Amino acid sequence: MERSNKRAEAPPGERPGTRPGADRPPTIRGVAARAGVSKSLVSLVLQGSPRVSDAKRQAVLAAIDELGYRPNAAARSLVARRTRTVGVLLNDMRNPWFVEVLDGLNSLLQAHDLRMLMADGRLDRRAGHDFARTFQELRVDGLVVVGTLPDTTGLAEAAERLPTVIAGNHEPRLPHTDLVANDDEHGARLATEHLIGLGHRRIAHIAGQGPVGERRRRGFETAMRSHGLAAHAVVESGDGTEEGGYRAAVRLLGPPRTTRRTPTERPTAVFAFNDISCVGALSAAQELGLDVPADLSLVGYDNTYLARIRHLWLNSVNNASHEVGRRAARCLLDRMARPDAPAGHQLVAPALEIRGSTAPPGAV
Amino acid sequence: MERSNKRAEAPPGERPGTRPGADRPPTIRGVAARAGVSKSLVSLVLQGSPRVSDAKRQAVLAAIDELGYRPNAAARSLVARRTRTVGVLLNDMRNPWFVEVLDGLNSLLQAHDLRMLMADGRLDRRAGHDFARTFQELRVDGLVVVGTLPDTTGLAEAAERLPTVIAGNHEPRLPHTDLVANDDEHGARLATEHLIGLGHRRIAHIAGQGPVGERRRRGFETAMRSHGLAAHAVVESGDGTEEGGYRAAVRLLGPPRTTRRTPTERPTAVFAFNDISCVGALSAAQELGLDVPADLSLVGYDNTYLARIRHLWLNSVNNASHEVGRRAARCLLDRMARPDAPAGHQLVAPALEIRGSTAPPGAV
DNA sequence: AGAGAGCGTTGGACCGTTCCAATCGACGCG
DNA sequence: CGCGTCGATTGGAACGGTCCAACGCTCTCT
Structure with missing residues (x-):
């Protein structure tokens, strides 16, 4: 047992129970113990390493399944020093084109194994919250601002610390911040x-x-x-x-x-x-x-x-909002790769949808 | 310079090159060193403990400010074993009443210092993602499902592990899961x-x-x-x-x-x-x-x-969607306090909004 | 037979924070 | 003067993962 400094008088229960019980969710050590391997090996299995014998892999997977183990994202990102999460700041979710942009964003981000953490700027601000601070505390890997932003306080600060892209707005031109907007x-x-x-x-x-x-x-x-x-x-x-x-x-x-x-x-x-x-x-x-x-x-x-x-x-x-989202995601990915690249600004060309509300003018 | 562990040969540029070190964001230890105190004391200041001398408190706050320190939420929640985050699963963000529900949810949750992590179930599912698993890995403190859910696979499992409330839908009746819906x-x-x-x-x-x-x-x-x-x-x-x-x-x-x-x-x-x-x-x-x-x-x-x-x-x-959101939040808070309480189901009464599209019938 | 390579596996350091027990100095008291 | 008290401060052990160097084992080559 590697953790030998455990209290000697602790009851040797199934789960290394903390004092008053409250069964914690299973950890990687629990899985390791159950599968009869070390936690390192469990970690390798989780990462899909090829250099694990089939027998042990099966044992580990079985243990994971039996215990209903779920890796702890916080612990993981603590050591990885990245969260695989991008913060998305929305401003008025009532506005339907936001959804299109989100959709476009999502398509690319998910392909790169990034999840979106959405916040409604309007809601947060009303409560006196500073989204920029929150996103920084969460250590998001990037930031997307969708639409207009009532006050850009805090954004400038956030933008100089983490890859940031403005989508659907021309407004805050910031040093290392890309911008994708409708033309x-x-x-x-x-x-x-x-x-x-x-x-x-x-x-x-x-x-x-x-x-x-x-x-x-x-x-x-x-x-x-x-x-x-x-x-x-x-x-x-x-x-x-x-x-x-x-x-x-x-x-x-x-x-x-x-x-x-x-x-x-x-x-x-x-x-x-x-x-x-x-x-x-x-x-x-x-x-x-x-x-x-x-x-x-x-x-x-x-x-x-x-x-x-x-x-x-x-x-x-x-205005091709889906395309705006896609391009914004593209920018963000690029900027995450090279944070110091100069800011790029691009416009997405809209198209006219023709229905029944126009006709040649009548006789003058 | 405080960052003395930097490679000696690294160019002392304004933005330190990403080459080997990649300047990490400041940690509580950095703040402690700068303020000339221990990291424990910094922690106390962050928590607003009253038993810190004014002199040291000022020193710490100054150091935080100068370094632009932001506490790492992952590290914090790792030890606290709670994230102060509730997962909110949406299904079609195009639907405007969602926003009302969110608004209602938000009002109560923020008052209890909980943030909302939103996911669009439609987007996630399309990419073959399992929101329930993701939310569990993130160790959200609770789960709110807003609206109908195409497949409830995974939800049942998630619901038995963490406090869950269904808002705006009558459908999945689960053991320890409250439900707030429109009547x-x-x-x-x-x-x-x-x-x-x-x-x-x-x-x-x-x-x-x-x-x-x-x-x-x-x-x-x-x-x-x-x-x-x-x-x-x-x-x-x-x-x-x-x-x-x-x-x-x-x-x-x-x-x-x-x-x-x-x-x-x-x-x-x-x-x-x-x-x-x-x-x-x-x-x-x-x-x-x-x-x-x-x-x-x-x-x-x-x-x-x-x-x-x-x-x-x-x-x-x-249908008073804002009220649905408020009540759902109330339920979630209650359930987080007592996870094993029996499931409660409540209906919110709607009201008729009268405008100009009705009149007494004409002569028959 | 011994050296070396290759593979599967493992212990331990570390990530950045909280919390607890221990420490330290100043003070009042017998 | 020694002792306990109290308040401010500190070191170190967690938390749950990842990663790396090292290990033992088998196999191959000389």
């Missing part, structure tokens, strides 16, 4: 050019707030300008909500409040910041007696399942 | 009685599949029967999708295909299995020229944000 400007151009291609000239954009809203607006304006339609571009501000989209559309499409605007000036197409505000615009259009798409074409963004409802059936820009 | 039958009764209360008599139900669908159908039938309307109850099967709801509604509301059905027999109200199939029914109604709610009343289920779209504005049953 919002490109997506907005796609949507706008689709409308222009149909023959629309007077096209409105219902804008969103924040950096994302700005990029999409910029894409819209760029497309209009490069087709010589800058004079026909209208931007009405929204807030990304249905209500905001509704109100913006009423301002765009309703009876002119100033004497300046004539009926012919009414936009024949609207490109909205996102699907939800597009739905608001749709409501407004119908209330105003405009048929979509005959009288008004609509394009949304994000290709959420709202757009897929037959009742709405919106054209929408699909 | 679907009650919710369906609420919806049906609301319609009955408005004066509807001929009411249809678009059913869903699986155990949940069955419970909601049963609630519908019970309510109809207890108001003497069993003869007027119609159940048309759907599949929980928009398409299924649409087709079911067409069968219910469209021109009678058999000579038996007369126009007066057409239902004046439909209670759908969920919001999405309710939206399908809404589409069908509008295509058939029926006005909602004047000609047809609709009630959905789950109170998703679909129901909140002004365009749809559906009455819907709101």
Whole structure:
């Protein structure tokens, strides 16, 4: 017995019981004792080493099975000095595209035997927790930030200590931190050019707030300008909500409040910041007696399942979130291999999903 | 320099090369050395022990700060034999009510200094992973299963080893495993009685599949029967999708295909299995020229944000998912205190959210 | 026959923390 | 002055694994 310094008066029970009982889960030593081998050999079997005789391997496996032994990840990672875990910080799990990103992340990470530890930044922060600190204490091997981050405090510190990738956001540009984001400007151009291609000239954009809203607006304006339609571009501000989209559309499409605007000036197409505000615009259009798409074409963004409802059936820009996740995972793996590589930034090109909410403009 | 065990020939760069040593994160010993105390004293400070002199405490805190020390959770939990972590198994993160449940869970768990480790069962299973095994290896202190579980293999085994609670599902009844679920039958009764209360008599139900669908159908039938309307109850099967709801509604509301059905027999109200199939029914109604709610009343289920779209504005049953999460957390905490208590099952009562999709029936 | 190689197996050091018993110095008391 | 008390501090043994050097055994080669 290697552990000879055990108390002599300890009862020689089956399990080397600690004082008041409470049977602990079996350890590698328990398995070794049961199989009649050393713990080192059990360790070798666990690692699938080829240099173990078949007889002993069987004995060990049997013992593991009988005792229901499960290796202790904490002990393992303590000596390995890596956890095979990456922290994933989410921000609003209500947002469905997160799931796509996670899905993409997962596909690559699992192939590399890494598990994901997810935290909802919103929940944690509300409780005054600092996710960055927690992830560091857990010694995650890497960090993925998905989406926008209300306060980047702590992130910078975490990022300089462990491989970090930002996915789905352009925002915090940090020294050794890669970034994979949707090319919002490109997506907005796609949507706008689709409308222009149909023959629309007077096209409105219902804008969103924040950096994302700005990029999409910029894409819209760029497309209009490069087709010589800058004079026909209208931007009405929204807030990304249905209500905001509704109100913006009423301002765009309703009876002119100033004497300046004539009926012919009414936009024949609207490109909205996102699907939800597009739905608001749709409501407004119908209330105003405009048929979509005959009288008004609509394009949304994000290709959420709202757009897929037959009742709405919106054209929408699909930002390939799954691809964002995959690429982010790729970046993270690369960075785990070479932590000091310069930060890389890449954009993923979205695609336009065509359904039934656009058509060529009617007779002007 | 404090890190004196560094190879003498290693270049003294800002970032020490990863070559042989790879600077490890500071440990409690490093902090102790820097503060000029023993590691035990550092440990005491970390635990906020009152029996440490102020001078030394300050020295230790300063050292921690300067080195950017973060305690190693693995080492800590190894000796503590608990991780202060509960595993949360999700199944389809696309489903928004999960988030509510998580939110509810989180509120209580964080108050008890427990963190949540989330796994998406769908993702894991696809990769041939066994979440139950993983959670056991991580030695989580408890397990929460949220929603339905495709295969319960492994769960039974996990549940008998660690405190487990099922949230949001009636399904696997296991020995020492509590269960907190939505009272679907009650919710369906609420919806049906609301319609009955408005004066509807001929009411249809678009059913869903699986155990949940069955419970909601049963609630519908019970309510109809207890108001003497069993003869007027119609159940048309759907599949929980928009398409299924649409087709079911067409069968219910469209021109009678058999000579038996007369126009007066057409239902004046439909209670759908969920919001999405309710939206399908809404589409069908509008295509058939029926006005909602004047000609047809609709009630959905789950109170998703679909129901909140002004365009749809559906009455819907709101199963208090946040409350489900809270109660599940409560159960888990109780069970962690007394693991051998008998299994408890509780149902959370839903409420009907009234919007604009119902009205008294028109003249018959 | 002895040396060496190769294979299967083993003891022990170590990972970074907590906890306990022991130590140390200062102090009050008989 | 020696002794017990008390509070602050410390060394060392766990915790449950991995890994490495070393070991014994069999086999082969010279």
